[in-house]
Amino acid sequence: MGNEVQEPKDLDGGAALADDELIRSGRDADVTRRALVRAARRRFATEGYRATTVRHIAADAGVNVALINRYFGSKEGLFEACMNRTVDELDPQTRARAASVDEVIARLLAHVVEAPNADDPLQLLLLLRSSGDENADAIRRRTLERFTEQLAAAAGWSADDPASQPLLLRAQMAIALMLGLVMLRTATEVQPLASASADQLTEPLEQVLRVLLDSRGK
Template structure:
């Protein structure tokens, strides 16, 4: 057989992310742009960069495919916009100087395990899923490194050296732990981790993260 499935049929295949809120009532380019980024982030996070098609994204957002090229230049540009928005939302929380390592850790845990917003963990997945696309991966890599520096800076608030390489490494280990955790919980859905409550996770995670990030601890 060939690649089958008519192009028209392909769009209703799989769960169609109906973009409930953020209805585009009138003609507003900004609203449309946000709707596209919103739809794209969910697709990219859950299905990966290469597997998501611009036609799916446009259908989720309820607009024509051509608008992606018009507003973001290309699929790659839309992906970069998604990453930038994720960083922007992650930034104020990591940038805000913490008064203690405990506060940094608490902030991380809030994002990953408590997850007040259901889309929060998906944003992290966006940082982990490699695409196979060379430029998209470069964007991802650069974003992760920026995130690392901010986390290390926040953790080393009381360290004498501002950003030693061992600290950067430990910060990235913390990130690796959190990313792997989200991956196993939401994508692979391995048990009992996937259905574990936040209470069960916070205590051991706190201890581990303190070992990695606390520069004062022996």
């Protein structure tokens, strides 16, 4: 009873962004929550779930450790919050009906390689990190599968036509390529891939993604 998790008040109805570089001046539970999720997501994505300690997250966020349990119940709760937030930020982009395969490819490249926001690739990395928690892992899997379907849909996939089912596999290969790429660039930091510029990566990636997703051949 007493140890009920405080639910976020969801007073985010205002400007949905401007999470960047928020200063924790006064005492504001929402700001604290966001700072925690932000710090946690970075740690979880780059170092994995188990290697990340709640004390590190709290230190990154400039916040007391106990607040993690106060606001998210547990470390797993925080991880799940990170996952949900990644889903929320990824979903509108995949939901937005893509006019063409080229548009889908352009969006993918923007997220993975061009990286206007340095945290964008990390969001994808989160989809590879397992907490061991059954609940969070289910979210992760479902997100990837939904991601697949919408990628395939943009490439002309139809649920009715069984002949287009291999397209689902092709879409997942595209995702595998993207995730592997971010992994090698961000976590492993293997050269020369890690320090390659967006320009160097764009052309071959476009080529490959088109082969995978475009039914019009090459």
